[in-house]
Amino acid sequence: xxxxxxxxxxxxxxxxxxxxxxxxxxxxxxxxxxxxxxxxxxxxxxxxxxxxxxxxxxxxxxxxxxxxxxxxxxxxxxxxxxxxxxxxxxxxxxxxxxxxxxxxxxxxxxxxxxxxxxxxxxxxxxxxxxxxxxxxxxxxxxxxxxxxxxxxxxxxxxxxxxxxxxxxxxxxxxxxxxxxxxxxxxxxxxxxxxxxxxxxxxxxxxxxxxxxxxxxxxxxxxxxxxxxxxxxxxxxxxxxxxxxxxxxxxxxxxxxxxxxxxxxxxxxxxxxxxxxxxxxxxxxxxxxxxxxxxxxxxxxxxxxxxxxxxxxxxxxxxxxxxxxxxxxxxxxxxxxxxxxxxxxxxxxxxxxxxxxxxxxxxxxxxxxxxxxxxxxxxxxxxxxxxx
Numbered sequence: 001x002x003x004x005x006x007x008x009x010x011x012x013x014x015x016x017x018x019x020x021x022x023x024x025x026x027x028x029x030x031x032x033x034x035x036x037x038x039x040x041x042x043x044x045x046x047x048x049x050x051x052x053x054x055x056x057x058x059x060x061x062x063x064x065x066x067x068x069x070x071x072x073x074x075x076x077x078x079x080x081x082x083x084x085x086x087x088x089x090x091x092x093x094x095x096x097x098x099x100x101x102x103x104x105x106x107x108x109x110x111x112x113x114x115x116x117x118x119x120x121x122x123x124x125x126x127x128x129x130x131x132x133x134x135x136x137x138x139x140x141x142x143x144x145x146x147x148x149x150x151x152x153x154x155x156x157x158x159x160x161x162x163x164x165x166x167x168x169x170x171x172x173x174x175x176x177x178x179x180x181x182x183x184x185x186x187x188x189x190x191x192x193x194x195x196x197x198x199x200x201x202x203x204x205x206x207x208x209x210x211x212x213x214x215x216x217x218x219x220x221x222x223x224x225x226x227x228x229x230x231x232x233x234x235x236x237x238x239x240x241x242x243x244x245x246x247x248x249x250x251x252x253x254x255x256x257x258x259x260x261x262x263x264x265x266x267x268x269x270x271x272x273x274x275x276x277x278x279x280x281x282x283x284x285x286x287x288x289x290x291x292x293x294x295x296x297x298x299x300x301x302x303x304x305x306x307x308x309x310x311x312x313x314x315x316x317x318x319x320x321x322x323x324x325x326x327x328x329x330x331x332x333x334x335x336x337x338x339x340x341x342x343x344x345x346x347x348x349x350x351x352x353x354x355x356x357x358x359x360x361x362x363x364x365x366x367x368x369x370x371x372x373x374x375x376x377x378x379x380x381x382x383x384x385x386x387x
Contacts, residue, residue, distance in 0.1 A: 003079055004092070004365035007358045023348050025359045027319040027340060034343035041196040042104045046342050048190030049286040055294070056286025059317025062294030066326050067387040068379075071372035079368050080375045081361070085311055085334055086175045086256045086278070088125075088147040092361055093328060093376065095125040096353075097282075097315040097336030098151035098177065103133025103204050105345040110134055114345050116142035118353035122361075127151050127177055127336065130164060131204040140171040151177040151260065154239040154249075161239070162252045163213040169253050176253055177280060177313075180261035183238035186288040199237075202230050246274050258313065263298045265305035272309050279306055280313040285338055296327065303331030321363025328376055329384040 011021055024030050035043060049056030081092040096115055105111040112132040116139045119126040127149040128139045140148045150168035155161050165176060191197060198204060208214045209222050209229060217236075222229045239245075249257050258278035262268050268279050281302045283295045295316035303312050314327050315336030327335045337360065344356035373379045 003369075004081065004358070004361035005079075005369060007362040008366070021355075023344070023352055023355050030340060030343040030347070030356065034346040037346045038105070041194060041198070042101060044190040044194060044196065045101050045198060046099070046105070046339060048188050049290070050186040050188055050288055051290030052189075053286060053290070055283065055290050055292045056317075058292075058294040059283065059286050059296070060319055061317075062296045063317065063319075063323045063326055065387055066296065066330070066384050068326065068329060068371065068382060068384050070370065071378075071382060074372035074374065074378075076369045076372060076374045078374065079365055081365065081368075083333060083376065086147075086149075088174055090125065090147070090334075091123045092364075093332070093334045094324060094357065094361060094364075095127060095149070095313075095334055095336050096341050096357075097338045098127040098129035098179075099338050099342055100129050100131035101198055101204055102129060102342060102345065103131075103206075104198060105342045106349050108349075111342075111345045112139045113142045114350040115341065115353055116140070116148070117350035118341070118344075118357060119146045119148070120144040121350065121354045122357045124357045124361075125149060125174075128168070128173070129153075129204075130207055131199065133204050133206050135206050135210045136164075136168050136173070137171040140168075140173060147174040149173055149175040149177050149258075150255075151179055153179055153182055153237065154241060154245075155236045156239045157213070157217065157236050158248075160208075160211065160213045160217070160236060163211050164207060165249075165253050165255075167207075167211070169255055173255060175258055175278065176249070176255045177258045177260050177278075178241070178249060179284075180241055180259055181284055181288045182261075183240045186284075186290070188287065200230060200234065202226055205230070205233055208233050208236075243270065243274060246271070246276060250275055260313075262302060263293075263295065265301040268302045268305040272306055276310060278311045278313060280315075281332070282313075282315045282336075285316045296323075296330065299327065299330045299332060321360045321365070322367055324360060324364045325367050325379055326384060329379050329382065331380070 102111045130153045150173040256277035260280035311333040313334045314332035324335045344353035
């Protein structure tokens with residue numbers, strides 16, 4: 001049985017023929033290569049966080065104060081990383097988190113399609129962002145048989161929101177992920193210092209511009225009236241959601257509704273009580289609010305509050321396969337990555353992103369093998385300790 005850790009054997013085997021890896025296998029190397037490859041404005045947007053970026057830094061560093069204990073004399077020649085999520089059987093708990101400028105991460109401006117092709121190549125689902133350079137229908141189609149999720153930035157126009165959701169569902173999305181913390185953007189000095197907000201320049205708005213409700217609201221040819229189209233988008237973006245809106249969201253789709261941005265256990269408990277089909281613990285990678293607690297440190301309380309009633313997804317600060325395993329040990333059902341795959345897109349398109357995903361899975365798989373955890377259930381049983 002092939003294992004994800006076998007990817008390292010391919011790399012070592014190629015080395016015997018004098019072939020070195022095309023791309024780095026570690027996050028620091030990826031970041032350095034991507035920093036040289038990406039346009040400055042895009043790089044700043046992807047790398048930047050809110051304020052002095054302390055929360056963003058904490059997100060990544062906090063994984064270091066969680067430690068796991070290995071178990072020996074366990075047969076781990078075969079490892080099973082599979083999960084079931086929203087009715088889908090997935091080979092691993094890894095997924096690509098939604099990133100609003102994925103489309104700009106590749107040289108051709110079609111990074112969303114490249115990420116979807118990486119999903120098709122690796123079996124790792126993509127959570128497609130509302131902010132994309134290609135319509136959701138095309139992105140989900142590019143992922144092939146691998147399930148995709150759709151992340152919604154809920155517009156103020158209810159009919160437009162419903163149209164976006166209906167399109168994603170018709171395209172084959174398996175869940176609706178509603179982002180709660182981005183009705184307004186946080187204070188991001190890297191972007192402000194260069195006065196760069198990609199959406200206001202007309203980027204990653206394909207889902208809006210291709211939407212019949214948006215087109216009707218504009219009432220003009222978008223290609224000939226781009227400034228007005230962008231202005232309309234800016235006026236419509238960012239509905240302030242309240243708990244009462246969950247019933248409306250559930251009424252407009254048959255998809256599972258997942259609430260993204262839940263970090264407080266009381267919010268998690270209340271969301272499930274009101275009918276949320278999934279909880280997504282995330283602080284937006286430290287991009288929306290500064291001065292907060294690392295997301296991984298908030299995960300255990302959220303998991304405890306949910307008490308197994310619905311799946312718990314997690315992202316923020318995940319940089320390695322080891323981080324993925326630690327999030328699983330702390331109770332996450334699925335773990336999202338962001339910057340690592342965006343860097344892969346920047347340096348190698350779909351192939352680069354696929355390489356990043358395979359590296360993460362190989363590291364996670366080998367960690368499980370060495371530490372005596374043949375299954376994700378064994379990871380959780382082994383537990384994790386604050387060190």
